[in-house]
Amino acid sequence: MMFDGRDEEEILGLMRSSLPSFAPCRLEAVYLRSGDELTPRLPEGGTEPDLDAGVGALGPTGGALKAGDDGWLWAFPMNSKKVIEGYLVVRGDREPSPEDRFLLQVLSQQTAAALASVSLHERERENVLALSRFNEELTESVRRLERQRAVHEVLNRISVSGAGVTGIAHAVHELTNLPVAIEDPFGHLMVWTGEGELPKPGERRYSRLKERAVVHGRPLHEDGWVLSVVRPRTEVLGMLMLVDPGQVAGEHELFVVEYATTVLALELAHRRSLAEVELRVRRDLMDDLIAGTDDESAYARAAVVGHDLHGRHHVVIVRWRHRRGVEAIAHAAERVLGGWQRQILKSRHAGALVLLVDGEVDGPALYEGMATLLGSRTGAIGVGGRCAAPADIPRSHAEALQALNIRLESASPDGATTFDQLGVYRILSTAENREEVESFVREWLGKLLDYDRKRGSELVLTLFQYLECGGNYDQAAAALMIHRSTLRYRLARIRSIAALDLADVDTRLNLHVAARAWQVLRGKDTEIGEP
Template sequence: MLLREALHRPRLRLTLLTGAEALERPVSRVYVTDLPDPRRYLSGGEIVLTGLVWRRDASDSETFVAACAEASVTAIGAGDAVFGSVPDDLVDACRRHRMPLFEVPIEVSFRDIVDEVNPSLWAQRATGLATVLGRHRGLVAAMAAGARLVDLLPAAAAELGVDCWVLTPTGRQVAGTTALAATDRATLAHAFLGAGRLPAHATVEGRRVVVSGVPGRPEHRLASWLLACAAPGRDPFPSQEGGLADAAAELTSLVALERSQVDEALRIERRLADQLGAALTGTEQVDLRGRLLSCGLPPDGTFLVLAANLTGLRTPPELAVTICAELVEPATERVAVTDAGLPDTILAVLAVTPAQAPYAVEAIRTGVAAYAPGLGGGRLAVGVSGPAAGPGALGGAVEEARHALRTAVARGERTSVVGADELASHLLLLAGVPADTRRAFQRRLLAPLLAYDRTHNANLLRTLDSFLACGGSWTRCAALLHLHVNTLRYRIGRIEQLTGRDLSRFEDRVDFFLALRLPR
């Protein structure tokens, strides 16, 4: 039912005060309240009837209307019993929030409105349910006959009167009524992963978009697809969200069918990939060419190897495999992803041309960064090898990717990607040192400075870092820290006294530099 239909009841004598331009908004139900903030009881699309008992002064109207607007209410109906008419401040607040407001005469009870509107709502819902079931049967039959989501979704969305898009958590578009720009896809993915609960909301192309999830295998938000729905055109009114939620619920079943087919295909591919992983890590002695061919990879091609590690999340092991499969999807169509062979490490073998390799690494970096809002306390570290020509070079590429992964883990960041081009530095040395040894080395050098800074707020650690970054130049470091050179000399002297080191010695400078680069 639309708001126009609900208000057009001659027996009720309702008078529209604001919002004549929004009469096409859908109505989900009629809700009566005198709470000053009824948001917790609203789900969107309601006609909210209120006797204004909550109003003490003009500011209360702004509070009430703002709460209703945030909850995507379709309209507010105000009774005349308390004040004799609708206060001007309530009318002004509704205009500011573009909220339709109508006046309920004193002789008309809220029960009269409920009894008048509800039967029509029930009748329309019954008719709509039959339509939904018929449409759903048709879509299921079409998919069983071989139709794909990319073909069916635009037609289904048009019939429901919405625009919609299906994206992965990294923002890769699976299907949609239009092609979304990269920035809009990133906005929707960030809203999906970062939301405390779903459905979430985002603004794309000036429109309010409802974002919900379509679970996959395993059932985790990081492995789910997102479904984003918006009113067609550029309608800015958020009260369309009641209808959008219904459309999203219906479209979710269609998207879930496609997702289940994709998951089943990946499950079969991963069985073959596991055999390749076992061969690459030496747990099976077999012909690599045959394993590559079984995974659809060219046996004499050029490859990149990705090694990944997902920690800090209580998740099923296959989640990390699903995430890695998504990371490499934009980089190449020919890939094998497995968790077989190495403990707590996912391997992916990508077939690329030498010219594609740098772009593939950048695509992986972009995907890893996109996952950050959904990791919470978890960490995602990735190492990528350089190009490997032919199956004979794959063993070395695996080792190179593992070295890069250890470097990424050592950084201690929520997300980190290290490529082969970064391995010719001190980071590779640090990654190869056991974690306990690294921590002991860092503690021995920096613990006295950390303790002194905590007690005296002296910023000795920052001073040391800046001094090394300036190559030991007193004047440049003093200017950088906005200190007098004599003050800087005093601080460096204190550092040497506390640590027993001499910063004029190259060896001691190197030790401090490495200790500062380790995660604390």
């Protein structure tokens, strides 16, 4: 009876009902293996933890379990082809006879075999279903190939004829008899085959439809539109759309859109490749300019890519910690500099963006503009000195890199530093002598720095502004926004704490150099009024 097509639950029920006829025992529990775990299937109310632990510790032959004060408790293994499928646990008032125990073992093995048979039939049914699904998919693939032949000739002819995006749009219109629109990745209309203007729905609804099309991955037919994303790999290059207010587009129209999307992806990818070639030419030029090349060759090569190297230029190096990478950083820099009517050449070096900008560059303003566009202030900019000719570009690049490194190694690594702002520090600061510069600052300002740190005072800043103002009390007090008498008091404290003679020329010079180096190390501007 166990092998006449019953399911697992019916087999277990049959075993449970027939158990008393085999031996004077009753069913305590049934454990079945699921993967590496033993799971109790009977009784429905669950089992005790002690029983679960005891069964879990059994070997392949089963055995006696702790029965407490309630008679005899034994677990019979449920074997199927030498594999333990589970255990049949029975309880009796006394230990059954050897003959009864033999019958219980047979019942256990018979139940295991029936359950294994059910599992085998289920796998066979799954295989049949899988084969059926495969046949359906194969049939659908054949139908798609047949449909492809119907439109292949038209779209392939357009693809090789050089008709471009416009030719593809008109071919789709011819094959579907529906208006066709093609947009670029930013939503700007490239081609429209219908009359009048493209009838867009509300902006929010239109954006939602395009977002759904991107997620869908296949042509999306919804709300009177068929939308297909042009995405040869992972980057979206555009959108192909049918305007279908009558909801007449069917399988044929969807296939035309899908195949046309593939052809359009090749066309737009080709356009992108040409643009990348031009960009690579620009990068190669920029790399050679940084390495150093003759002026005549530089002027000629720059003219090929539409950049006039005559006139003043500056090298700008940008490092920004941003999740969207260097492309987003470059786009932000181009937008800011483009708003200033600046022409640029760009390249990448060691993960940084390197720009050659015509005209003057306001480093702090460039930083603020990029921070706004990127939504992040975790970036640093170094601006090199002025280039009067291409031969000056390697020097400006080295200066921009030095300014950037000083900014990154300072106490305020985010912001912009111009080489011209570094003053005497641009002579002192290199990667090799940074420790010497810091030691020099500590030698002349160490006592004042320690005092400021402990007391929360501003004696070093006061000394810096006093020296920047050439010892003029009124200007220094105004820059610090304190009273003249307060300035005199602070200077007296400086003389007392540091044991320094501010009237000594050599002492003033060393203090001024140390104070300027201190300002640069902490990432601050050195101009009066902006400590």
